[in-house]
Amino acid sequence: MSIWHSVTLIRDKCKGCTTCIKHCPTEAIRVRRGKAVIVDERCVDCGRCIQVCPHHAKRAVCDSFDKLGDFAYNVALPAPSLYGQFHNLDDVNIVLEAFTKIGFDQVFEVSAAAEMISDATRRRMRSEERLPRPVISSACPAAVRIICQRFPRLIGHLANHVAPVDLAAMLARRAAVRETGLPPEKIGVFFITPCPAKATAVTNPVGLSHPVMDGALAMSEVYLRLLPAMKKVENPPQIATSGIMGIGWATSGGESAALLGESYIAVDGIENIIKVLEDVEDGKLPDVEFLELGACTQGCVGGCLTVENPFAAKARVKQLMKFLPVSRSRMTGEIETLSYMDTTLSHVPVWQFDTDMTTAMEKHARIETLRERLPGLDCASCGAPSCRSLAEDVVMGFASEEDCIFRMRERMMYLSGTGDAEQYLPPPFREQKK
Amino acid sequence: MPDIVRLHYDVDGDNFMAAGEASSTVKNVLKRLGIGEDMVRRAAICLYEGEINMVIHANGGTIDVSVSPQTIEMVLKDQGEGIPDIEQAMQEGFSTASDRVRDLGFGAGMGLPNMRRYADSLEVSSEPGQGTRVVMTLNIAPA
Numbered sequence: 001m002s003i004w005h006s007v008t009l010i011r012d013k014c015k016g017c018t019t020c021i022k023h024c025p026t027e028a029i030r031v032r033r034g035k036a037v038i039v040d041e042r043c044v045d046c047g048r049c050i051q052v053c054p055h056h057a058k059r060a061v062c063d064s065f066d067k068l069g070d071f072a073y074n075v076a077l078p079a080p081s082l083y084g085q086f087h088n089l090d091d092v093n094i095v096l097e098a099f100t101k102i103g104f105d106q107v108f109e110v111s112a113a114a115e116m117i118s119d120a121t122r123r124r125m126r127s128e129e130r131l132p133r134p135v136i137s138s139a140c141p142a143a144v145r146i147i148c149q150r151f152p153r154l155i156g157h158l159a160n161h162v163a164p165v166d167l168a169a170m171l172a173r174r175a176a177v178r179e180t181g182l183p184p185e186k187i188g189v190f191f192i193t194p195c196p197a198k199a200t201a202v203t204n205p206v207g208l209s210h211p212v213m214d215g216a217l218a219m220s221e222v223y224l225r226l227l228p229a230m231k232k233v234e235n236p237p238q239i240a241t242s243g244i245m246g247i248g249w250a251t252s253g254g255e256s257a258a259l260l261g262e263s264y265i266a267v268d269g270i271e272n273i274i275k276v277l278e279d280v281e282d283g284k285l286p287d288v289e290f291l292e293l294g295a296c297t298q299g300c301v302g303g304c305l306t307v308e309n310p311f312a313a314k315a316r317v318k319q320l321m322k323f324l325p326v327s328r329s330r331m332t333g334e335i336e337t338l339s340y341m342d343t344t345l346s347h348v349p350v351w352q353f354d355t356d357m358t359t360a361m362e363k364h365a366r367i368e369t370l371r372e373r374l375p376g377l378d379c380a381s382c383g384a385p386s387c388r389s390l391a392e393d394v395v396m397g398f399a400s401e402e403d404c405i406f407r408m409r410e411r412m413m414y415l416s417g418t419g420d421a422e423q424y425l426p427p428p429f430r431e432q433k434k
Numbered sequence: 435m436p437d438i439v440r441l442h443y444d445v446d447g448d449n450f451m452a453a454g455e456a457s458s459t460v461k462n463v464l465k466r467l468g469i470g471e472d473m474v475r476r477a478a479i480c481l482y483e484g485e486i487n488m489v490i491h492a493n494g495g496t497i498d499v500s501v502s503p504q505t506i507e508m509v510l511k512d513q514g515e516g517i518p519d520i521e522q523a524m525q526e527g528f529s530t531a532s533d534r535v536r537d538l539g540f541g542a543g544m545g546l547p548n549m550r551r552y553a554d555s556l557e558v559s560s561e562p563g564q565g566t567r568v569v570m571t572l573n574i575a576p577a
Contacts, residue, residue: 153471282458282478352468357574358503360467361438 003040004203006060006196006216007047011035013057016428018380020049020058025270026149030393031383031428041350044145045197046270046295047304060196060305063215065225068103071188071214073180075172076104077165078222080111080242080250081194081300083320084313085223086230092247092320093236098229102222106179107239108172110191111246114139114164116331117339118245118258121159123331125259125289132157134264134280134288137255139163141206142197142295143273144345151277152347157291160341162207164249165191165198167339169212188214192222194303195296207341219305243325251314252299256292258327264290268299353395367391375406383427403427439467439501445485447493450538456497457481460508467501473572476552477506480570483545484510490535491515492566504575508553510568517560524550524558 016034021027028042029049036049036057050058068074076099083092092109099107125135136157138144147154161167169189176187191213193199199216248254252268265288267276273293279285296302301317302310331339353367354360367388374387382403384390393399402408405426441463443456461478469477481497488495492514499508517523524546531541550556553570560566 150465152465153475278458282454282461282482284454349468351466353466355468357468358438361501361503364439364463364467 003043004200005038005040005043005045006062006199007038007043007045007050008059008061009036009038010057010059013055015055015057017054018383018385018428019052019054021380021383021385023048023052024385025274026146027385027389029385030398031380033430034428041348042149044142044149044295045195045200046142047196048270050196050304060199060218062193062199062218062221062305063190065103065217065221067215068188068190072182072186073105073176074103074188074190075106075108075176076190076192076217076222077108077110077168077172077213078192079165079194079198079219079300080109080114080247080254080317081303081306081313082192082219082222083247084250084301084317085219085306085308086227086316089316089320090323091236092240093238094230094233095226096239097233097236098226101229101232102225104190106172106176108168108175109240109242109246110165110168111242111249112329113168113171113246114249114255115242115246115258115327115329116335117161117164117167118249118255119327119329119331120336120339121161122259122261125261134285134291135159136280137290137292138206138341139249139255139292140197140294140300141201142195142270143293144206145197145348146270146273146295147277148345148348149350150274151281152349153281154277155345155347157280158345160207161339162205162341163198163201164246165201166205166208166212167335170338171335173212190214191216192219193217194219194300194306196304197295198303199305207343207345209343219303220307223307241328243328244321245327246329247317247321247324250299250317251301251310252294253292254299256290259290261289263287264292266292266294266299268294268302269297270295353392363395366395370394370401373401373407374404377406379405381405381426381428399427438503439463439499441497441499441501443497443499445488445494445497447489447495449494450489450540453486453489454482455485457485460497460499464501464506469501469506469574473506473574477508477572479552480549480572481508481510483548484508484568484570486540487545487568488512488514490531490540495565502574504573506572506574508568508570510570511565513565516562516564516566517558518562520558520560 021029026042028039138158193216202213202216245258253266256264298310301313353363371391378386464474492512495512526547527543529541529543535541554573555571557569
């Protein structure tokens with residue numbers, strides 16, 4: 001099954017080094033014939049490889065601005081992290097008004113929908129004691145995908161609300177239809193995304209059977225268009241409909257703070273997420289009521305499509321919030337029905353050795369035997385991130401034991417004379433097949 | 435059918451920070467074998483309780499887990515001072531843990547009762563001064 005991913009390799013720039021494979025939290029990259037290859041089934045679009053690639057050979061594919069031309073009326077959905085990108089911004093309305101000068105007819109703040117979801121979650125956590133604790137945020141698609149792949153027992157803990165941007169998209173389209181009288185398909189709804197995980201979720205939504213947006217535009221590209229447009233905005237109209245609670249979602253801890261509870265933890269960074277999920281699964285965090293997860297450093301402001309460094313962006317968001325009311329958007333009954341997922345999240349068993357348990361056990365035994373024979377250096381010269389992952393690849397049929405340069409050397413010495421150890425090349429360095 | 439998957443761990447004595455490592459590792463292997471969530475959870479609880487007991491009372495020990503399509507068998511061995519009265523040790527709330535251990539939040543006397551509750555079978559054999567051997571079995575499928 002091929003899955004569309006925003007995270008993509010730029011072949012010409014890839015030098016076939018092993019940086020990305022060593023950093024990928026889901027071991028979803030291998031180096032073959034001098035180039036990185038992404039394993040679609042495992043990639044969660046977290047963007048770690050984009051951040052670490054020294055050659056800028058990975059990128060987050062988003063839609064082009066030209067796509068606005070396909071629609072009669074266009075609505076922008078800015079993520080709250082956008083507000084942290086600008087120097088000396090003291091009024092969100094300047095950013096929002098500038099959208100009307102770069103090709104959009106309307107703007108709907110994702111932070112307003114975030115405030116509604118916070119409102120509903122807060123109420124549900126107070127009234128529905130039987131929600132499994134901790135309730136886990138479903139706002140970061142990379143985190144949700146990690147849970148579906150590796151922590152199936154925690155799927156039931158995920159809040160079954162759609163992501164704020166999905167709710168924003170549904171509300172924005174409805175409002176635009178009412179305002180213009182156009183059919184819904186003539187309205188273009190575009191997310192201004194801080195990261196590839198959310199760009200992928202525009203096409204493959206989390207917990208929704210159908211996409212609710214028409215495209216994702218990279219925040220970095222939108223930023224460059226907004227800057228000159230913002231300079232022309234004087235006395236902007238009052239467009240903003242969100243307060244501290246909604247805009248706070250831009251950084252790690254904001255979503256939790258909006259729940260007004262005390263026993264929550266907010267985790268940022270994908271490696272940290274995995275560690276904390278292990279602890280939750282092992283029952284080590286019994287007192288935690290709510291678990292906020294964001295794959296990027298400091299939360300969405302750390303997304304690889306943002307412009308400003310996450311720490312500075314966080315400080316700016318904090319500064320902006322000083323002048324805002326606590327909350328300006330509330331969840332109402334009619335909107336609440338829209339805010340629930342319409343499909344059930346399920347286990348994506350990409351980490352299982354096999355779908356048949358007996359075969360899985362046999363494979364595990366072979367993996368362990370092979371792993372013991374490998375040097376344990378985790379040098380990645382074989383194109384896999386570690387000796388253990390090479391052992392898994394060999395047993396799964398994706399690699400050969402002789403891809404290990406040490407194993408190959410031993411073999412050549414054993415065969416003494418029939419092959420030249422000097423000429424041996426591990427897979428990352430082999431010539432491309434003609 | 436012979437056991438297919440065998441896992442061995444040495445548990446350090448008195449290292450509270452590392453306690454739980456073996457049960458967490460076993461849990462992750464069981465998950466990747468496709469064993470059901472509930473079974474994985476029960477095995478992890480049993481092993482964790484056993485692991486903690488070895489750290490608290492016996493200065494560490496060894497864990498051997500073997501998994502076949504029918505059963506998960508976990509054998510925990512230590513060279514600690516042993517359990518003089520196993521019946522008494524099985525009672526909820528009974529504990530001989532030191533105040534220091536209790537201050538750390540362990541020693542509530544729920545270890546063995548939890549193991550009995552979550553394992554399909556539990557055998558404890560012990561000789562005072564000779565250590566303790568705990569065998570827990572979980573049935574994946576009817577034999």
